[in-house]
Amino acid sequence: MISIGIIGAGNFSVKHIEAIRKLPSLRLKAICRRDPLALNHQKKTYGVEGYTDYKELLEDPTIDAVLIATPHHLHATIAITAAGAGKHILLEKPMASTWEDCLAINDACEKNNVKLMLGQVAQFSPAFVAAKKYLEAGELGVIHMARATSVSFWKHAERQDWHLTKNTGGGYLLSVAVHQLDLLCALIPSRVRGVYAMISNRFHRDEVDDGGIIILKFSDGQQASLHFSGFQNGVNQVDAELYGANGIIKISHSQGTYLGKNQKWELLPESYTENWMADALESEWKDFARAIELNRQPKVSGEHGLYVMEVLFAALTSSVSGKEVALPINFKSNSN
Template identity: 30%
Template sequence: MIRYGIVGCGHIAKKHVDAIAAVDDAQLVAVCDTNPERLQAFATDGVQGYTDLADMLKNPDIDAVCICTPSGLHADLTIQAAEAGKHVVVEKPMALTLEDADRMIDACEKNGVLMAVVHPNRFRPAIRELRKKMDAGAFGKIGHANATVRWNRNQAYYDQAPWRGTKAMDGGVLMNQAIHNLDLLLWMMGEVDEVQSYQATRIRNIEAEDTSVSVVRFKNGALGVIEAAVTIYPRNLEESLSIFGEKGTAVIGGPTANWIKTWKFEDEPEEVSKETIARIEEDPFGIPGHQCIIQDMTEAIQTGRKPIVSGEEGRRALSLVIACQLAAETGQPVKMDTLERKQKKRG
């Protein structure tokens, strides 16, 4: 039995509670929040509550902690947990800077603990089918790919908590909303060579950007377009991932990227394609993504292997967001290799 504690009892914590409850070899034993009122709702049924993380980390019954706080706090809390010998499941984005991400990875390695980053969309049934096609080479030579997030986060959403929409704690539409889709884009397409980006705060009264459009060139030569906005009226319109190759076209979309919208492959009979689409339509959501993350982390701790979405995997999506932000700030293309070299010098 792997015993978990949760740090931060906000909105996302409920998904972690449900995920831990759904995994046979996982158990929630503690929760921590500096707000006693928020804490009270979670510290029930034998789950011990703490208002101080240091106190919770002294609990020898805790094997792993889930970091569910505002994004800007992820790094320091992860390091604190790692230094206490606890494995870490950290919500996305794992950090807001590459420096912090590297500190987190280093702390976990030095203390012999595992870290998983919550990118649960990899476990969606349609996305798994798409990955199978990528692994099989069914697209042939890929021309380009699109990652699109056209969502609504109204002003009331940002006004409900002072950290939302800030650069220090939220990070903007790419960092907070679109990073899941960027993780999928990289998972399918591989490493990025260069990125150019434009970002703006057009409609929401926030510090960070609410709209972003980027063009990327992958190291395999394919091109890509990233579009992300939280300004769509009046509600979420689309989250999609599209891949276009010489022998195949696939679009995973809907308000969230759970449905197959287009599925055409030269080497696959149309009847087979229709069967795949119909199977996804029957259960587009599958097992909840957070449950998959906790299940995978539980098994990783038990066996000593790395989680599927490790700290290094989480860092890849963060690095792309940082590159887009830098390109927008400077008005110049950013080479990923150059960005990483500068990061190593700073490290």
């Protein structure tokens, strides 16, 4: 049985805890959060040990792996320390708030021979899994173009202050739209080689972004776009479409994946579930556990995480310069 510690046990951690408790191969041993009252409540609710200092949690030799779900700018310090303590790591997205921190996290995990998995939970949704299976079978033919959309209410009740400041790694792209960027990078079967972006803060005028358009050019000629916005008033729209020689794939985590052919849409088998987030989190933890047990790379590896974050930071660089950025690229010390 793999013993788990959670560092950063905020509101979303409850969903992680529910997923962990469903899997017989995992056991939640301890949690860490800075709010002592909330920590005490979770300790009693789940019957686990609790810490306000993550270093004390990492000193427990019986803990095999940790979930890190803290503010983005803290990811690197905690993940590097956890790797040094020999703990396998499930790291919530984004990987980190700077390119240098992303590299340092991956290097620390490789050096200490621990598994690093990025919490791109959308890759485990039934809709994504069905789409990937269909694409890998070659049924769509050659993919020519793709479009992803991440449009949602930005300042909802659970939005934190650190999501709205640059020095804490805030902004809609890093916090939310990174999921759809990851989808494009994971499903299109060639590497991004050029990025052009226009990113702004038109909706709220905060110091961080809340909308933009990113154009991706791939090495095999595919083209893709990501449109994102954190609106003040509207209707959430999170989906993607891939256009191939033999049809269209339309992916919605909440509604399933549809195949478009001959002017008709058909729902792909096993692509829809009523509670996709719960099912995806359970699958995510199951894959993480299997990676540890079988000593293999997890589905969303550190290498894949670096790829996505390089594209993301290239987009931020392009938006500032007004020019297309070619990949791979050596970023300067302050990538964003």
